Amino acid sequence: MTSPRDASVSFPRQYARTQRFALGAPRAFTVSPDGGRVVFLRSGSGPDDAGTDRSHRLWVLDLDTGRERLAADPEALLAGAAEELSAEERARRERAREGSGGIVGYAVDxxxxxxxxxxxxxxxxAELRAGTARELPVPGPVVDPRPSPDGRWVAYVAGGALRVTGADGxxxxRVLAGPEGEAEGADEAGADGRGITYGLAEFIASEEMxxxxxxxxxxxxxxxLVxxxxxxxxRRWWIADPAxxxxxxQAVAYPAAGTANAEVRLFVVDLAGNRTEVRWDRAAFPYLARVHWSADGPPLLLxxxxxxxxQAYLAxxxxxxxxxTVRREEDPVWLELFTGVPAWTADGRLVRVEDQPGEGGARVLAIGDRALTDARLxxxxVLDVGTEDVLIxxxxxxxxxxxxxxxxxxxxVRLDGEPxxxxLSEGTGVHGAVxxxxxxxxxxxxxxxPGSVTRVLREGKRVAEVASYARTPPLRAEVHLTEAGERRIPCAVLLPSGWTEADGPLPVLMDPYGGPHGQRVVAAHNPHLTSQWFAEQGFAxxxxxxxxxxGRSPAWEKAIGRDLTLSLDDQVDALRALAGRFPLDLGRVAIRGWSFGGYLAxxxxxxxxDVFHAAVVGAPVTDWRLYDTHYTERYLGRPDEEPEVYAANSLLSDDGLTGPRPPFRPMMIVHGLADDNVVMAHTLRLxxxxLAAGRPHEVLPLSGVTHMTPQEQVAENLLLLQVDFLRRSLGLGPSSD
Structure with missing residues (x-):
């Protein structure tokens, strides 16, 4: 839907106001085991306000009647008061890249x-059958509450301790697990607030694992299991607010590459507070990557x-x-982590995703020692493990x-039998399921x-559709999905609407992320809206x-091991390969990116x-020694063991700063001062x-902004300033928007 009052509002403002036109779309689905209810989150109370209302509510779709009903409304529960977030909740949302409010997460029995x-x-x-919600009087601030499977208890974290309370109010x-006594716990925490917590994920687990x-x-x-x-x-870092x-x-415990990680242990804790430590070789396997506990087998760790x-799978x-040890795995480059695994089948077999060795190796679903898929997928x-099949x-x-x-x-994927x-999904697109x-x-x-459609199927037949109140974007992304060059690099190309051959070639804007875990070339409409808006400013x-x-193969993903700069080679190859098929002016080429994309720019x-004539460098990692352990060491090793690898991949040691490699291209460097993921030191050092090399550049510091830019005015003006910089740098006229 599109509101008439939005007609005079710019696309950048609408894009920011609607959080990429995602507000009002249903998300975070849970299906009841009796097949009677679908629980989900959606912002707004109806079609009129959902497209811009950031407050998510808890909804229930009754599959017997086909009707939706509101199960919990934050405005009513808080009596209209503004939401106040604790430091722990702000950090949790930052790690999850959650920019909205209200009920942004829930757990069920x-x-x-x-x-x-x-x-x-x-x-x-919230009682999901009755549709009633209430507050339980407990100490706070509360983080990550979760009901017990039988619905009698709710466990939650407060003050760094895991607590439990009766679900009936x-x-x-009481405290189940916390620092060893209040006085001792205060000593453990230390003056800077860093210390010991129970029941929370550490920084790198939530940020990288x-x-x-x-x-x-x-x-x-x-x-x-706690x-x-x-x-x-x-190591303690400090995030200041110069404004x-x-x-x-703010003190931040940040495990930079080559430095100490948090120490993570695991305990079995009963409802009386008795604890038993889970023992494994933590010196050999310090990362607790996954925990699974179901009725189909003993607790399972990765x-x-x-x-x-x-890595090791441990029962x-x-x-x-x-x-x-249930299974050990090794890989000469690295082992990837996957959603939904490990798990057990109903008959006790290990469910995992495996990278088969070799250049032509595939990423397959494996049950026990048997691969159930091959290189065609x-x-x-893993989305669900059933008694007869696995949904992937x-x-x-x-x-x-x-x-x-x-x-x-x-x-x-059937566990046994054919086919x-x-x-299950049909048609070109990006599909997901619960x-x-x-x-x-x-x-x-x-x-x-635009947007997405959510259908509810029973035995493969549609029985309902979950309404989306997301607004319809004011422009249409005309995306051309293709492959480029000998390596068949996946690409999306967007041109200005109404462009004809008589208009001639267009200045080019490369708009990548370009790094691990950040696929941008997807067969969906809304992810390409910003790229289309830049196209409307006169760019290809x-x-x-x-x-x-x-999204392609293990070998494709792992090719960058010890050499992240290969991602730049592929940008150049894609650009040149597409020049014969699309109207590209290779004499006017710019690049923009954020995070890894900022590094790439x-x-x-x-x-x-010789290829790129201007760059917008957003929140860049400029010195990989300043980025976290689990991510950086996966690709580059440890800086004390392989300093030459870090130097070869750093922007600060690049010959373009000191060597005779003219001309130097204009750069706009953008960074949030409150960023605790890619800290501001990256941009300041660059x-x-x-400056020391006499290279002109622009720096745009964003006061109060983290690695996300959810603030409406900041997000809007950041796009406008980027397009102005790009047009100036490429010798183009002023922007039309």
Whole structure:
């Protein structure tokens, strides 16, 4: 839907106001095991306000009646008061890149009859059948509340301790696991606030491992697995706010490459607070990457070596804390982590995703020692493990034949019998699913239509559709999905609407992310809206996913091991290969990017001024010694062991700063001063090096902005300033928007 009042508002403002036109779209689905309910989050109370309302509400779709009902409304629960976030909740949302408000996450019991969530640091529950919600009086601020499978208890974290309370509101609130006594705990924490917590994920787990949790209920609801995180060994950094010199800097425990990580241990804790430590070789496998506890087998851990070239699947005896190795894996480059695994099948077989060795190796679904898929599919995640099959997310593999550029589909893989693999999603697009029993929630985004459509299927037949109140963008992304060059680099090309051959070639804007875990070339409409807006300013925009990007093959992703600069080579190759097929003026080429994309843009301006004529360098990693352990060491090793690798991949040691490599191309460097992921030191060090080398550049500091830019005015003006800089740098006229 499009509101008439938006007609005079610029696209950048609308894009920021609607959070990329995602507000009002349903998300975070849960299906009840009886097949009667689908629980989800959606902002707004109806079509009129959902497209710009940032406050998410908890909804229930009754599949027997086909009606949606509101289960929990933050405005009513907070009596209209503004939401207040604790430091722990702000950090959790930053790690999750969550820019909205209200109920942004929830957890349910085994029957999906009770939901628990936090608002303003307070604990709330919702009876999903009755549609009633209430607050439970507990100490706060509350983080990550989760009901027990039987619905009798709610566990949560407050003050660095894991606590539990009765779900019926009758009390019984108590600490299950916390620092060893209040007085001792205060000493452990230290003056700077860093210390020991129970039940929370450490920084690198939530930022890099996709593990946001720190505790897990047993299927019998009588005990929990609880992570103990000791951040005292981690180097302390300080994030200051120069716009407010009266405020003390914020202390951040940041494990930079080559330095100490937080120490993570795991305990089995019963409801009386008795604890048993889970024992494994933490010296060999310090990273607790995954935890799984279901009725299909003993607790299951995935632990990794620090170099991420070896890992172990461990089964836990919850009575003694002893572990046994179920499987060991090794890879000469690195081992990737995947969503949904490890897990057990109902008959006790290990479910995992495996990278087969060799140049033509595939990423397959494996059950026990048997691979159930082959090189025709590139498995991305496990969505559900059923009694007869496994639901997976996958792209076409190297042996699939015809390319499916940017497509992601949902497949059903039988555990036994034929046909072994069946595609459930239909049509070109990006598809995802959530399933329980016979009910599947299938969400589909397509390149030729804005937003996404969410259908509910029972036994493969549509029974309902979940309404989306997201607004319709004011422009249409006309994306051309293709492959470029001998390496068949996936690309998306966008041209100005109405362009004809008589208009001649266009200045080019490369618009990549270009790094691991950040696929940009996808067969969906909305992800290309910003690129299309830049195209409407008179550019031919190219998004290229070179080596290192996900979705193709293990060898493609791991080609960048020890050499991240290969991603720049692929940008150049894609540009040149597409020049014969699209109206590209290779004499006017710019590049823009954020985070790894900012690093790539800076690399392009410094190392390839023969190709690129201007660069917008957003929140760049300029010196990899300043980025975190789990990410950086996976690709570059440790800086004390391989300093030459870090030097070769750094912008600060680049010959473009000091060597005779004219001309130097204009750069606009943008960075949030409050960024605790890619800290401002990256940009300051690059700017200092450029200044020392006599290289002109622009620096745009964003006061109060983190690695995200959710602030509406900041996000809008950042786009406008970028296009102005690019047009000036390429000798073009003023922008039309």
């Amino acid at each position: 085994g029957a999906v009859e009770l939901a628990a969530f936090a608002l303003s640091g307070r604990l709330f529950t 009758t009390g019984g609130d 996709n593990r946001a949790r720190g505790f897990w209920w047993s299927p019998d609801s009588d005990r929990l 992570a103990r995180v000791d951040e005292r060994p981690v 407010h010199p009266d405020r003390a800097p 632990v990794q070596a620090r170099d991420q070239r070896s 836990v005896d919850p009575d003694s804390g002893a572990t046994r 590139h498995v991305r995640a 997310s996958a792209s076409a593999g190297e042996a699939a034949g015809a390319p499916e550029t940017g497509e992601i589909h949902v497949y059903r 072994a693999v069946e595609r 399933r329980s029993g016979a009910v599947t929630v299938l969400s589909s985004a397509r390149p030729d239509a 925009v190219i998004v290229a996913d070179g080596r290192g990007m996900p 800076g690399l392009a301006a410094l190392r390839r001024p 700017s200092s090096a450029l």
